[in-house]
Structures are given as C-alpha cells and as structure tokens.
Amino acid sequence: MTYITNKVDGRKLRTQRKKKITVNLREDIEKTIATSLTLSEVQELFIKDMENRRLREITIKYYHFVLEGFYKYIPQTTSIIDITADTVQEYIEYQIDKGLATHTIHTNIKGLRTFLYFAMKQGFLSRFSIKVPSPDKVPLDMYTVEEVQKLLVRPNLKECKFSTLMTWTAINIFAYTGCRARTLVNIKIEDIDFAGQVIHYRHTKNKKPHTVPSHYLYVMY
Template sequence: MRKKTSLTIVERAMVLVPEFKDRALKLEHQVVLRGQSASTLNNYIRCIALFVIHFEKLPEHVIEDEINEYLVALARDPNAPSRSSFKHMVYGLRYYYRLLGMNKKAIALPSLKQDTKLPVVLNRQELKMLFSAPTLLKHRIILTLIYSAGLRGQEVINLKISDIDFERMVIHIRQSKYKKDRIVPLSSAMVIGLKKYLSAENSLVWLFNGKEPDGRYSVKGLSWVMRENLKKTSIAKSINLHSLRHSYATHLLEQGLNIVTLRDLLGHADISTTMIYLHVAQCQHITPHSPLDTLYGKALHKQA
C-alpha cells in the first residue's frame, strides 16, 4: 500500500493560490542568475509561501496595513525561538517586491538593524581540549582542519582529496560563498594527521566520505561531531562549529596578520565583515607616536 505524502509549505501555497507557482519559478530563476545560494532561495520561497497561505492571495494583493499587522504578530510570537522568522519574512518579501518592480512596497517594509553580537572565540587551551576529545581520527581531523584553515561547514564537505596540495602546502577552496575560489595555507601540523587519515580511509574523491547521495559528508554531520565532542570537555562557552572559524580569524589578528590578508583568507566579499574580529582580538597596543621618531631608528638624536 502506497503511503500518503504530505505537501510541503510551498506546495500548499501553490494549491491554495495557483498563481504562486509562476512567482516561485521567477524567484528561483532570479536567485540562480544572481549566483545566490540554494539556502537563500529556500528561505525566501518558504517565507513567501507562509505569507501566501496566511492571506490566501499573492503578496502584491495584500495592503500595507495588513502586512504590518502580520509582521507585528510574527515579531511578537512567543513560540518563535528568536527574531529570525520575522527577519527572514521581511527579507523575503522585500526581495519578492523588488523582483516584481514594486519598489514602493519594498521600501515600506520595516528596516532591520544588524545584529551587533560579537563572535564567541575559543582560547588556545580550550582548542587543545576540544581537539583531544574525539576518539575517532576522522573527527579529530575534521575539527582541527576547520580551525587550521578557517573553513565554513559547506566548504569542508565540498573538499576533494585533490584540493589538498601537500607539495605547495595549500588548500584550494572551490566555488564557496559568493561563488569564489580561494587558496589558504595548509598547516604543517595538519600534514601528518591528514596523511594518516587518508591512508586509513578509502576516500576516492571527497576528503570526508559520508551518507549524502553523492558520497559526501553533511553539514549536519559536522555539527554533530562538534556537539558530541564538546560534551567531553569542560568548555562552558556557547559555541558551535562556526566558532572554530571565528577563533581562526581572531588568533591570526592577534598574531599580527593584517586585516586585508585576513579578509582574503576568509573569503569575505566586504572587509567590513572581517572588521568585526577587531573588536574581539586582543592585539598588542602600540603607544601613539610620530612616524618621524622611528624613521632614523628607535629615537631621534637631540638637535642643538
């Protein structure tokens, strides 16, 4: 007997308002043409689908007062774990209206303040504790590699064996966020562990084999590795997998790396994103002085 499959939120919206199917397709094409990620597309379409289901009509047919009432209710929802649902809805609707050339409706939506939370960073002792926690070599390699190269979760699962260049001591990260390639240094401390791991694994293409349909590891799997091994430590900070990337960036700044080079290593499109780490890095303070004082050495000779 065939099991009944429940409709997704997007499918329900299409059944309720058939015209939404055309809008969703148009939205998908625009996201692809702009080179934005699949997760961005899914977030936008899902939010707009929820909006369509609520009003039982397309967003362009909903008046401003009704939109504001809906958004206020969403922002005040006690069941929402954070304001993320509200924010995603505003971003999705703004994108939708601009796509249809309805800029007035897009501008009328509430403006959103950027979060000012500083990234949580692990200190060196905490990192050593975390890296010694895994019993499986694979898990230890995953965690240390992320920190050693400042990788995003998606970048880790996309790494192929051929992207690790042991001779040139670099890692080639391909088509990451913003559809950009970049090269980052391969830590000499990682080489022994990586070679030992590769000799024990039967990897043919992907650096980390997993249960995804194409044989890759999953980002959820990476997060699980982080969570489970974190439990074995005494680290009390509220951290996640991305905290390893934050720690990488902060520690490089503290070791004297300039902000422009760090931006390139992290693959940021805008240097303002990288500058958040200046607020958490404990960099050595230099006493204000005139550059003339050091032009001819440590100090100037007094003139008569």
C-alpha cells in the same frame, strides 16, 4: 479603426490613422497584468530569475522556506498588487503573537523584502519601503581557551574512532583557515595537497576558487 480624410488632386481619400498607445493606457495595461498575477506566480518568476543568475540551491531553498511561511498568513492565490506596507507590518505582528524568536522574524522579513522588492522592480507592485526588524542580541556561548586547546589535540590514530578523527580534522581546518562550513563539507580528497601544504576551495560563497595555505597538514601527512 479610425480614418482621416485627405484631398489629393481634388479627390477625397481615406487613410487609416494608427492609434498611439498613450502613457495612461500603457500604465493601465501594466496594472491589469500585475492585478492578474498571484503571489505564487510572481514567486515562479522570482525563482526563475535567481536560477538565471546562478544563485546557489541553498539560497533558492531559503526563499522557498520564507515564502511558505508567509503563505500561512496570507494565501498564495492573493494578487500581488494587494500587498502593502501594512500587510508586511501585520505579518510581523502575526509572527510576534505566535511567539517566534526575533531572529526568526528578522530572517523571514529579510527574505520577504527581497521578494517584494523584486516584484516592485518588475512593475508588479507599487513601491514602498520595508524595514527589517532587528533581532535581539544574544550573548554567544563561547569556548574557553582550555576547551579549544583540548579540541585541537591530535587523537591517537590507533585507538580513536573515525568520527573522532573527522571531527578533529574539521576543527583544525576551521581554526587554521577560517573557511565557511559549507566550503568545508564540500572539500574532496583531490582538493588537498599534503606536499604543498595547501587546500583548494572550490565551493565558495562568491563561486571563485581559492587556494589557502594550511600548515597543520604536515601533522597528518
């Protein structure tokens, strides 16, 4: 504790002088905190942040999956401050040596970059740029016009199995509304308005409900 001496009415008085935390000291404290945090501890904060932002469970599971793969290369007990641009590059090379597909590597590094950028934003990690490797372009195996036409033909309801009808219904919803797969599998009976020929989407990527026209519904009504 530091004191300063002042004279008041000829008497010497000692008063306590409050120490100010300097910028350097504050930086040292932040570095100490960052050094003590492991990858798994930062991951907990990262997951909590996503939950607070109400990101979907499937999105959070994706980052869990990405980081579990990263921990096979480097222990989760590693200090976050030890991660550098070289670490990321070496991890890319590690995946290449293991024979992983370029699309898989692209997905893994994209997720890892989001995690590390979070750590940088929180001050746990020194800032550096991460370039996500581009996946090889693979030509899609497209359906022919004839194949699509066959898929859209209404099955005989008296003879077909339920799975056939279910598949036909899903294909038609895709074809006529262009919805996402996860939106489709979350459609409930009450979301379909046969009389009004519309479908209500309640499970969407941006979490905003949509109502879309579906003219094919009269066929099933």
